[in-house]
Amino acid sequence: EVRLVESGGGSVAEGESLRLSCTASEYYSDDAEMAWYRQRPGSACELVSSISRDGSTYYGESVEGRFTISQDRDQNTVLLQMTNLKPEDTAIYYCAVPVPPSRNVAYGWIGNRCDDTWNYWGQGTQVIVSS
Secondary structure: OOOEEEEOOEEEEOOOOEEEEEEEOOOOOOOOOEEEEEEOOOOOEEEEEEEOOOOOEEEOOOOOOOEEEEEEHHHOEEEEEEOOOOHHHOEEEEEEEEOOOOOOOOOOOOOOOOOOOOEEEOOOEEEEEEO
8 A cells, every 4th residue: 555645734824835745655656646635624625736647737726826736756756835825725635646546536526534545645734824
């Protein structure tokens, strides 16, 4: 099973920035997507951003223009640069990769928790944005 280790969360003021990092424990698939999800208090799990091996990206509507996803596949690492943070970005952020043989992470309705069996999940990192 792939292990995903996230870092970079914390508490910031509105308008500030944070960068999240996630490293996978092993090179499991060169073609698979890597992604960030989040679970805001009282809300369902949502896909924030994903990136494919060729660099194609997806952003959720609420973060587009403020968040940037990037990757270093040599290091099995995916990053999420978050700028102009808002209080509504407060959430636990999870890194995820698809369970083989799938090469795509879960889209659409994930569930009330970020633990869908379609993906491998990290342990989550807390982001708190105060107004």
